Amino acid sequence: MSSMEKRRFPRVRMRPTMAEAIAWLGGQVVWPNLETSEIVDLSYRGLAAQRPGLLSVSVQQNLEIEIRLGDRPGFKTAARVAWCNTEWVGVEFGAVSAEGHLVLSDFLDALVAGANLRQVDKGFVTGGQNFEFWFQGAGGVSLFIWLNADRQITRVQLDFGDSSTSISRGESGVFADGSSGRRRALLLLSQMDKPGVPMEDFLRSLGS
Incomplete structure (x- = not known):
């Protein structure tokens, strides 16, 4: 290819x-x-x-x-x-089929976005921000990550340009939420594989 x-x-x-x-x-x-x-x-x-x-x-x-x-x-x-x-x-x-393509696009686009996020140097962050990591991707996507003293992720916030969603560690009902923004956020996060960012541990903490 x-x-x-x-x-x-x-x-x-x-x-x-x-x-x-x-x-x-x-x-x-x-x-x-x-x-x-x-x-x-x-x-x-x-x-x-x-x-x-x-x-x-x-x-x-x-x-x-x-x-x-x-x-x-x-x-x-x-x-x-x-x-x-x-x-x-x-x-x-x-x-x-058209229906199949919509399902495939909805699922795959979020995974591709997550796999291609790039970390932003914290030197570009203005004062007063307490997040640990900032990642950006295509289409104006920004991901902010907060960690606790044990280096566990406590909260993430995803900004998509026209909307945003925030998820906290141990939050219940996450996978029952059928909103497109929450669904896209979780799929995007599932592709995060960055040093020092224990995303799988965070996602496993979420309740159904």
Whole structure:
């Protein structure tokens, strides 16, 4: 794949430990024999998932699969097996329906945004601010993170330009909140993998 194609079709690696703890943040493939596999890598063009144990798969094989992403409705699409080994299968999507594309965009855009956040030097912060970290991303996204004395995240605030959301450590009802801003925030945070920022620990503290 050319560098231009990679930019057009960004992909993210799903975090299996995060999905195990919080299924809401994971994704699954339902194969034609109704086996279910965890998605480990996702883009607009395709995905990689755990190889099904009972379904025979081979390169160039055409399949119809169902994709389930977080709490969104599942959607079916044609797919072609692009590669496979003893553990994993990579498939390319065929024509995805308009409804499926909306689900995919809603889920993947937030993950891509989280994976591409960049830290801002605190030297640029004006006085009176007590957050520990500040990250920025495309589209005017800003993430502010507060830590306690034990270096645990106590609060995060995400500003999207036209809206913002704040989440505190141990907060209950977070995953029951169906608002698009809260959903986007949690997906974005699930892709945070930065030194000194224990985001998985923070997300695991949140209640359903």
